[in-house]
Amino acid sequence: MEHRVKTYLTADTILSALGFSTEENLEAVRAYRTGLGLINDTTIYDQPFIGAKIDRKRLQEQIEEAGLDSYTTLEQLFLLAISQVIYQSGIDPADPDCLLILSTTKGNINCLEAEGLAEEAYLSVMAERIANYFRMTHTPLVLSTACISGVSSLIVASRLIRNGNYKHIIVAGGDLLTRFVATGFQSFKSVSPAVCLPYDERRDGLSLGEACAALLVTSDRSRVKEAIPILLKGGGISNDANHISGPSRTGDGLHLAMEQALRESHLEANEISMVNAHGTATPYNDEMESKAIHLSHLDHIPLNSLKPYWGHTLGASGILETIACMYQLREGEVYGTLGYESTNVSYPLQVSAQHQTVASMRHCLKTASGFGGSNAALVLSVAEETEDTDGLVPIETEVIRNCLIRQGKIWVDNQLRFSIDEGDDFPTFIRKAYKDLALDDRKFYKMDDLCKLGYIATAYLLEGKEISDQYQPEEIGLILSNKAASLDTDLKHQQEIDSKGDAGASPAIFVYTLPNVVMGELAIRYKIKGENTFFVSGNDPEAFLRHYASLAMQSQQMRACVTGWCELLGSAYEARFEWIERK
Known part of the structure; x- marks a missing residue:
């Protein structure tokens, strides 16, 4: 009740x-x-x-x-x-x-x-x-x-x-x-x-x-x-x-x-x-x-x-x-x-x-x-x-698909979908993953590495799924989390102004000094207009994200949501994304 x-x-x-x-x-x-x-x-x-x-x-x-x-x-x-x-x-x-x-x-x-x-x-x-x-x-x-x-x-x-x-x-x-x-x-x-x-x-x-x-x-x-x-x-x-x-x-x-x-x-x-x-x-x-x-x-x-x-x-x-x-x-x-x-x-x-x-x-x-x-x-x-x-009673949801990216490997629904040779760095890995998907998006190469990680994780998560045919833009949400926020790009902005002076700051870098911009890129790519909330946590809050997604979906009358962990700092990276739907 x-x-x-x-x-x-x-x-x-x-x-x-x-x-x-x-x-x-x-x-x-x-x-x-x-x-x-x-x-x-x-x-x-x-x-x-x-x-x-x-x-x-x-x-x-x-x-x-x-x-x-x-x-x-x-x-x-x-x-x-x-x-x-x-x-x-x-x-x-x-x-x-x-x-x-x-x-x-x-x-x-x-x-x-x-x-x-x-x-x-x-x-x-x-x-x-x-x-x-x-x-x-x-x-x-x-x-x-x-x-x-x-x-x-x-x-x-x-x-x-x-x-x-x-x-x-x-x-x-x-x-x-x-x-x-x-x-x-x-x-x-x-x-x-x-x-x-x-x-x-x-x-x-x-x-x-x-x-x-x-x-x-x-x-x-x-x-x-x-x-x-x-x-x-x-x-x-x-x-x-x-x-x-x-x-x-x-x-x-x-x-x-x-x-x-x-x-x-x-x-x-x-x-x-x-x-x-x-x-x-x-x-x-x-x-x-x-x-x-x-x-x-x-x-x-x-x-x-x-x-x-x-x-x-x-x-x-x-x-x-x-x-x-x-x-x-x-x-x-x-x-x-x-x-x-x-x-x-x-x-x-x-x-x-x-x-x-x-x-x-x-x-x-x-x-x-x-x-x-x-x-x-x-x-x-x-x-x-x-x-x-x-009151707000969470709706019943189910995880329809999941994607995990770690150490040069990509799993979809717990099955290895893509991997690279050991020793390849993140830029090499992410370029190869992009080519594996046969995507054509000029904006991809302008993104910072955190956004590229989230972009590729979502692309594998939704591979073969035409969400725009099944949902209205406002019926889908994005709820993500990580530990380092945007520190990887923050360091680049800091290095830029330290080496070039205050006037040397680059808007192309500064725009990515916010972790939620990952969701902004995904929203543009998939025409998602529903909830977009970014939590920063010391550990992957998988259970909390699922719970909060069920509350947000109930509150905003959404039918589906992408949730997950999107962490990148230097050479270390990991993404765990889930596609959740109402039961």
């Missing part, structure tokens, strides 16, 4: 350029103050640029007070933020009913600046250090799905709670403004020379920022101290299946995620009170969002982007901006999009530079989009005491 459960969002904190608490941050937003300013720091970029940087002097004071000197800067921020969540909610982090989920794109990426590959550069190691500090029972989850990581983490947390796996999940997102990140975005010519202007006709690029934000997702009403409780009602995750770095020209991928979130929330578009969009202020992103919002019949709803206050904080942005949405719902106010004057997107949006009071605010739709064609959306609602959120 399906159980009924509410998923509350509570006990939040924000550490950013605007302050060291949610209250301090939102006080600045209400006063129209931005954390963005001129950064003249050659350890981040060799030219001055506009960005948002956390006050290191204030941070050091808190670190010393908490005794956190043995941790990296990002770990310190996570520890401070999570400590606040625990203090506010009163939960015991060691409780077996409690889990930690971290959202980040690059983690301790500044560790690459030292000689060799430091252990802390692994996202799973960083997460375990944080979980061990709080003596948590369960191994933490790490999501690294580009700029949708924060929103996706909240959706994942909600699904696990609705399924009854946990009662409390601490979700924390964080990323630092580093040389690695700044040079990469500058290589795309996507950084504005001024404070970003989302949706405005003068917009010319994004502004980068850094932050750490955390909150508690819980089914326990007694942990909610706020007078007006907020629920996470529903969510959706999708892929454009169009381009790994550029937004969709039609907006249909984001529209799909928004429709999924509304459907799961049992809401119509006209019931939404406000939209908090991704709004990076790049010409193509904001244009795409206007089309998606129009397709979803939301272009008459008050809408904002909060990037002019904090900048784009990457893995933190989805958590940080969701917290701001919670307070906007409670206050009955839509914060102004700082600097906005007039628009030139295809479908005019209800954007204002001024804070707007909205009567009877009940529901907020929050969206995010990112590299790899990824999109996510969730619905927040003011809780009604008589209202429940649907």
Whole structure:
């Protein structure tokens, strides 16, 4: 029998350029103050640029007070933020009913600046250090799905709670403004020379920022101290299946995620009170969002982007901006999009530079989009005491086919399908495997090695299977995991800027410094538009991936899913993929 459960969002904190608490941050937003300013720091970029940087002097004071000197800067921020969540909610982090989920794109990426590959550069190691500090029972989850990581983490947390796996999940997102990140975005010519202007006709690029934000997702009403409780009602995750770095020209991928979130929330578009969009202020992103919002019949709803206050904080942005949405719902106010004057997107949006009071605010739709064609959306609602959120019972699935790649050999359904001579390196192996399949895809040779591994594993997995004839694009999902994330290509980007200087960063390399881009390439190749979520784990989480796939397939009404482990670093590689279908 399906159980009924509410998923509350509570006990939040924000550490950013605007302050060291949610209250301090939102006080600045209400006063129209931005954390963005001129950064003249050659350890981040060799030219001055506009960005948002956390006050290191204030941070050091808190670190010393908490005794956190043995941790990296990002770990310190996570520890401070999570400590606040625990203090506010009163939960015991060691409780077996409690889990930690971290959202980040690059983690301790500044560790690459030292000689060799430091252990802390692994996202799973960083997460375990944080979980061990709080003596948590369960191994933490790490999501690294580009700029949708924060929103996706909240959706994942909600699904696990609705399924009854946990009662409390601490979700924390964080990323630092580093040389690695700044040079990469500058290589795309996507950084504005001024404070970003989302949706405005003068917009010319994004502004980068850094932050750490955390909150508690819980089914326990007694942990909610706020007078007006907020629920996470529903969510959706999708892929454009169009381009790994550029937004969709039609907006249909984001529209799909928004429709999924509304459907799961049992809401119509006209019931939404406000939209908090991704709004990076790049010409193509904001244009795409206007089309998606129009397709979803939301272009008459008050809408904002909060990037002019904090900048784009990457893995933190989805958590940080969701917290701001919670307070906007409670206050009955839509914060102004700082600097906005007039628009030139295809479908005019209800954007204002001024804070707007909205009567009877009940529901907020929050969206995010990112590299790899990824999109996510969730619905927040003011809780009604008589209202429940649907439980989530996993559907019955079966593994139809599997593929294993290891040490120059490829097995399909436990039968050896392809092998090479011992001693052949990965580039030789992958080229021979590609030729064995008689594929004709010019993009293959432009991919990084991690993407090539995932591409070939999926090609053997689906060999002879015309999935486009059997399924609609939104009926198929991609759920992958690995240990090294994108470190193999991260090292190449770091070597590039170390040898050629900041201006020598290559966009062709930087675009692959996110592990979820593997899924982006697969989505394009096979026209897959359903769920796409990338977990980073110290070990192959085969059982968890199957379980989560069954939840995602139920939540998003998918019929099939590719799940698996896709690990590559240097000369070591392994892929284990499965094709799963509903029974």
